[in-house]
Each structure stands twice: as C-alpha cells, then as structure tokens.
Amino acid sequence: MSKQALKPFALSCRVLGHLLDYPSQDLRAALPELLAALRQEQALSPARMAELEALLARLGAGDGLAVQALYVDSFDRGRATSLHLFEHVHGDSRERGPALIDLAATYKAGGMFFDAAELPDYLPVVLEFASTQPPATARAFLAEMAHILNAIHSGLIKQANPYAAAIGAVLELAGEKPRAVPITPEPPLDESWQEPAAFEGCSSRGQAKPGEAQPIHIVKNSSAQRSAQGVQP
DSSP: OOTTTTSOOHHHHHHHHHHTSOOOHHHHHTHHHHHHHHHHHOOSOHHHHHHHHHHHHHHHHSOHHHHHHHHHHHHSSOGGGOSBTTHHHHTTSTTHHHHHHHHHHHHHHTTOOOOOSSOTTBHHHHHHHHTTSOHHHHHHHHHTTHHHHHHHHHHHHHTTOTTHHHHHHHHHHTTOOOOOOOOOOOOOHHHHHOOOOTTTTOOBTTBOSTTSOOOOOOOOOHHHHHHHTTOOO
C-alpha cells in the first residue's frame, strides 16, 4: 500500500458517518465543523473533497424539509440504496439475523460495545466502529464491504444523487475505486406495498383473469339428488 493509503482517517470516518445519517437541524448546524475536520485530516483526494464540499453546501443551504426529503428519497425508498448493508446481501431472510449478531460480536472484539437504536449494519454505525480501529484494520474492515458500497454508489450515480459523493469517499477510505454495478429495477414503493382487492386475481374454472365474465355452473343439490334417486339422507 502507498503511504497515502496508510494515513490515519478516523476523523474522516466519523464525518462521513454523520453525513450519511438523517440530516437533523443539529447536524446541519455542525456542517462547517465537519468540513473543517475533513480538510484537517486530508485523508481524501482533492477530487473527492470537491464533491463532498458540494454535498455539504447543498445540505447546508437548502430548506430543512427539502434536505430531509432528499435523504429519505435517497436511502429509504428501496433496497438498492439502503444504508443497512446486510439488506443487500440477505434481504429479509433468516440469514440476516445471525449476520447482525456476528457483526455486533466483531464490534465487541474491537473494543466497541454496540448499544444504539440502529441495527449494527447501518453504515454510519459501521463507520463509527471503523473510526476506533487502527488505519490498516479499519481499511480492511471497510474493504470487505466494498461490493455492497459499490452497489449503493451505482444506484446513487444512476439517480444523479449528490449523496454518491459520500459513498465514493467511503470507498476511497477503504482503498477501493468505485466500480459500476448493474442495478436490478425495483417496483415503486407504493406498488410493492399495495394490497390486491379482495378476491382479485383468484382463478376459477372458466375465468382466466380478473375482469373476465364469470360463467355460472349449476349443480344439482345433493340432498335433492338423493331424494330423486330414492336414497335416504
């Protein structure tokens, strides 16, 4: 690795963790301080710093509600850009639970007791942990997640989303270059949560799909049929 790759970057990890968290009023007020920390540590390339400065300027200058809406649209509208990293690997399957337990155990082994409202795979939490580790250890830890970070970065780039700068910066701290990853189209959020109307989509004899005329099938009452045949019920 180059000397540049081995430079300390704890401050930058923490700053990026803050930038990727929900932009509360307190966070927006702290943006000048966060930018100063990035400039002080100089762990990121000039090109990446220019992108981050543009992101911070947008977060600081925009209307508070608009900035928060941007965050929600960026990270809470689908799995492709979710900041909960294991969603990209395990989704909602049973494997995610043990993976989260293992990650929390990694935090504990690294001297950080996980006690947060968020899940341990939430990227700002991951960055907070990385900031407590020696540079080489932190870089290797983040590099293990590079394939997930590349997927998020590709999704944000596709949207021309300014938050792509922050994910690109995390990849740079991991010693990785952003790589394009094919994005699988997701159904719109409203569509994925939409419930079908009662009985709609049920297939029955003579009806191939909803909306078609339903033929009526007349079946003789079984008791009447037995009476007609002289059979006692």
